[in-house]
Amino acid sequence: MANNQTLIPVAEPVIGDKELAYVTECLKTGWISSLGKYVTTFENRFADYCNTQYGVATFNGTVALHLLAAALNLGPGDEIIMPSLTFVATANAIQYTGATPVFVDSEYGSWNIDPAVVEAAITPRTKAIIAVHLYGHPADMDPLREIAQAHNLLLLEDAAEAHGACYKGQRVGGLSDAAIFSFYGNKIMTTGEGGIIITNDQALSERAFFLENQGRYSDNPYWHPEVAFNYRMTNIQAAVGVAQLERIADLITIRQRNAAYYNQRLAEIDGLTLPPNQDWAENVYWMYSVLLDDTLPLNRDELRQKLRAANIDTRPFFYPVHQLPMYDTKQSLPVAEDLSRRGINLPSGATLTIAQVDYVCDELIKILT
Template identity: 55%
Template sequence: MLQPSTITPQDLGQELAAVVPGKDPELAVTIKRIPVSQLDLSSRIIPVCEPTLGGKEKEYVLDCLESNWISSAGKYIPAFEEKFAAECHCKYGVACANGTVALHLGLAALGLEPGDEVILPTFTMIATINAVTYTGATPILIDSEPCTWNMDVEQLARKITSKTKAIIPVHTYGHPVDMDPLMEQAEKHGIFVMEDAAEAHGAEYKGRRAGGLGHAAGFSFYANKIITTGEGGMITTNNAKFAALTQNLRDHAFSSERHFWHKYIGFNYRMTNMQAAVGLAQTEQMNDFVESRRRNAALYSHLLKEIPGIVTPPEAAWAKNVFWMYSILVEDDFGMTRDQLRAYLARHGVETRTFFIPMHLQPIYYEAFKGQRYPVAEMLCQRGFYLPSASSLTAQQIEYIAGIVQQAREEAVN
């Protein structure tokens, strides 16, 4: 695990090397903390994301400091777990150190071991596949489908074997996976479903919220997520035994029978009371953050949808997309490549990020999946990027960004 891969993009061959994004463009301006109303927007950076901390975060954290409850015990941890689980329409929440830990903790509770298989999309952030690798199980990749950019559920049947122990559907960029047919396959074969809901706080599938669609789910509260604790994560579930086991495993698997008595190999995956204090305050604002992002996405789409070569993000009829990141595709008729458009936006003070590089193209996993092709995931990686998406983004900023995209198109074709 500690031996780095020597694979370079060129080693992938010309066709696949073209899928891998180049280096991020340098922003041509410096960050200036000046009110937008006092400044021409073209002379300040609009970050791709930033946290919104306008609730009771400071009040709750000060309470932790003044009471001396600053570590992994205190009233804010159970309060945060209960509040967030309820928002996900779940009975139980288990707070932990980060989103990667949430996935690993959930998979570890299944007792996965070498020879077991876990199905996940190749188009995801590397934490998803790493969580599988940590357990010793074998990751089995599946392509995306072009409508929602999520894992292609229709491919599941031919990926499932007698060794399949878990499926990890990833709610990509805040759009839920089509879960009913996925759960039908899982129940048919007795397979555990662990949602990767790191990007999907408040997302809904047929009126049901992400986090309560599978047997369990893992959330992230990193600083760029819809709600944040700086670093942090949580497992949600409706299974009391699973919740109790993951709660025990996150704290070195201390036994309730006597001090320093351990029946499992546990982990130090705890969240602090101060982080939970921030999380509780954030959860109190979560629905407002979601609606803000949905309003912003609607304005973005209204302004961008008529620009040739720009594909705006999807929202299926059965879904409520929370638009964690406002994500677009750049097609050939735009007149610029994706990377050229990103560089143009950077020169005008707009920060962006490319889509994830698929797992089968990652240097550390390339040999394991060598020769496998996932055309939709490769297309998304080659053409996709996301625009500034913070909950605090203003209509003025969105209009400015969309105007720069339109300006880039006009310059490209004239």
């Protein structure tokens, strides 16, 4: 039975006995900081899950991005191309280093960075392109790789929202020079707060590990040759992560099952654009999202209010970062702006039952038809 008395959340974590057992072990043994077996186990298993060789776990996804940028030596004078339609952390992490985020438009087909506009944004200062796999659908990586190779640029992935998503049969995170993920509580899998860098580049992973450990070498722990950070993941976070990784297939299957059901039921509403699912992609639907056509009787924000009154929680799409006050580039990026204005994230988490999806669809049909 759909419960229309309690709020249906957008995305809640699934925490069970394994998470409890592994965390309890940390607490009982005293391995509660960043030393302990779970951190390395998690780094290795997550890297392996993405078919990469090295993982460097961090205490959240934002610092994973900053650490990656620092380990790649990005800094003042460097330009980094990224989609404007992303969570603000992608741009902020670049800004922390003194490098400049350069915003480009998205494409309707995947809601991700439009490879067709990237080349025009390249200058002699460009160092890297960051693809973001928005809301769980991969960006179109092959053309981006071709551009990166042709111009000798790094290609990076912000895969914070797309654990397990595939591009042409390959898991995201392993499609570029290096990638980051977030394990915040609403993500496909969680460690509470948490993040990771994954890569096949051993030197890069060692450099990231050095920088997240206050810039020290294990054989001389209080000799710090550089200003560095403490960005380490704790053993407790990693214990949750190891347990979550053991159930990630189920977490993804539930989201995909719910998405298929949403697609089936919402197809009858004229004026709704359903989420992208390119034939080269496997979408993991971190956020099951739709776009509202302007022909509908009410706009996105009015719809959100009505859903809220029916105890259904939703989120608006991110603002395009180029419009936020600290960036405010005065660019016109029409696709990103349009998607942002019309997009809504519906309840999507792996705790969501088919009965709840049914209830959300009933309400949407009632309001919009």
